[in-house]
Amino acid sequence: MRRALDALYAASAGLAALSLFAIFVVMMAQVAMREMNMQLPGADDLSAYLCVATTFFALGATFKRGELIRVGMGIERAGPRLRRAMELLVLALAAVLIGYVAWWTAQDVIFSREIEEVAQGTVPFPLWIPKLAMPLGSGILLIAILDEFVTVLRGEIPGYVRAAEERAAAGDFSAEV
Known part of the structure; x- marks a missing residue:
């Protein structure tokens, strides 16, 4: 199961990287075409949607790597039992919130398909x-949150x-605020 979850997070990060690369390709195509007095139709829309894809596909892997913004000042000072309880509470709240986001964005996709909405x-x-x-x-972020919830439940x-x-042990404080 661990391999499958890690593969899911890696695939999602790969899709984020691919989306980011696609933004680069679209922008370079625009630059090249401008030099030829041409225009790439839909480039702005495509770049915007690729930005959204880059962001959402990166969420799960970023969360698992501990690189999302996290305010840990209170939780880090708590004792082990209180800290575990706080972690579980925060992860449960995050799961509910992200589950809500996943549900309603899925409903939006279904609705867009039903009404044949176009750009x-x-x-x-x-x-x-x-x-x-x-x-x-x-949805992948929700899976990552639930994965961590189970980890904390097991006492890890x-x-x-x-x-x-x-x-931090390696001297890299680039993700710290």
Whole structure:
């Protein structure tokens, strides 16, 4: 199970990287085409949707690596039992919130597909396709949160805490605010 979950997070991060690379390709195509007095139709819309895909697909892997913003001032000062209870509470609240986001973004995708909604820009492509990144990415983040919830339930240190501690031990404070 651990391998499958780690593969899911890696695949999601790969999709985020691919989306980011696609933004680069679109921007470079725009630059090249401007030099030839041409325009790439729909480039602005495509870049915007790729930004959303990059963000949502990166969420799960970023969370597991402990690189999302986390305010730990209170929780880090708590004793082990209180800290575990606080971690479980926060992870449960996060799961509810992200589950809500995943549900409603999925409903939006379904609705967009049902009404055959298309982009209003120069290229009228079906909007359910780029919108799909939101429920998929938030669903993967939900899985990552539940994964950490089970880890804490078992009495283990969450992966995001372990990753942050490893970075700090190596002298890397780049993710700390």
